[in-house]
Amino acid sequence: MPECQNCGSFVTTAYARVFAPDGMDHPRVCPSCEDMVRDGAEVRQARSPRNT
Incomplete structure (x- = not known):
């Protein structure tokens, strides 16, 4: 199963x-x-916060 290399969360x-x-x-x-x-x-950390 694929997972995020950064946080380990499952991805499709x-x-x-x-x-x-x-x-x-x-x-x-x-x-x-x-x-x-x-x-x-x-x-890297985003330079400005993301708006969700």
Whole structure:
């Protein structure tokens, strides 16, 4: 089962297929990672809070 590399939350296979880097099965961040964004090969804190 795919899971977020940052927080370990479950993600759907469809989410992983779209948001995981090519050749990887697990995304680096997910919707459960509040205020975290992908930045190249890294995950960092968002510069401004997300509005949900």
